[in-house]
Amino acid sequence: MIDDFITKLKKRIDSGLPGPAAHKHMSPSGRTTGPFRANDYAESKKASVLILMYREDNVVKFVMIQRPVYNGTHGGQVSFPGGKIEDYDASPWNAALRESEEEIGINPDEVKFVAELSSLYIPPSNFFVYVFIGYMLEKPVFIPDRKEVESVIEVPVQILLDSTIKTIMDYKRDKLQITVPCYRIQNKNVWGATAIILSEVEELLRTL
Template sequence: MIDTSFQTFTEDLQKRLKKPLPGESAHQKMASAARYRLGIKPNERTRRSAVLICFYPYQNSIYLPLILRPQYDGVHAGQMAFPGGRMERIDENLTRTALREAQEEVGIRVSDVKVLGLLTELFIPPSNFYVQPVIGVLPYRPEFYPDPREVEAVVEVDLERLLDETIVGDSKIEVRGITVDAPFYQIQEYRVWGATAMMISELLMVLSR
């Protein structure tokens, strides 16, 4: 059970993020079979990106937002994700990338975000990106202003729901005409799988250790 006193939660999470991270052992729990079977590795064209995992207090609990990507001609079309995107030249580091992208995509006021730490950087073979998850907190529930070009919907997730082991499943998921076996988190009517599920797995392991 997570202490829903937001200040206590924030202080505890910050301490936990300073300890060695579980990394690959957590990622493997929610990785698709295809990820390891195909054996795709980073190369000279691999780019850097970052996402923001942002907690905030709401209704006597703790929430974080996920986004639903619109349908488009791309490898992550229609998938659930954290706000984020590729690193640009104007970004002095990946933390700044995560904050900038969150502001652009869903309207989070980044000047109010307190960054607590990082999770393990994760390679995403289909898009050839390394993605850095950045953990932050807001002292209030934000008003979301999703960019319709990047975000079809913002889904607010109760952390207690994420901690419920019954939301974990395994299924065959079709991606661009290819069927893959993948574990997922069932969050409301959405299945969260792939890199986002792997990041959530590490986050939950950090919170539970």
């Protein structure tokens, strides 16, 4: 049952989050992983993302999305459902649910809160991101918003324990080409903030 896995995961999280110690494994060279400077938070835009878990055919999975290609910082990238926190959102958790409903069509009333993971500051877009894990008792029916979601990616959690999915990729930014660590999942490169967040999930799974 998904509840058994979630109970173990919550118990592990309650014992303490890996945080920056895990983040550094998938952070580009030279990136600061914490602690945050006070002005990073004060001057940043705020966002929330949801790591949504569920069970399908006795396999626990989580969902990511691939953004459409556009002329912007995160165009074409793989990420978690989520987005900017609006003034009318009751909390960062509510913002994560709202954005997930808008992007992949889930029913937020069916999502159960598990935990908040370590927050993350993203310098290129100046976003301070809250990270949440939630779960659903049954596999959701995804209805992606095609303006925001190119594809929905369903990932077995155990794949994060496979060290062969970790690799590096070249990324061009501001006329500079840099090499960054990434996960190779379902023929897609998962890097940047999403990979950094996944590195904490990976560490939690390794120490369940």
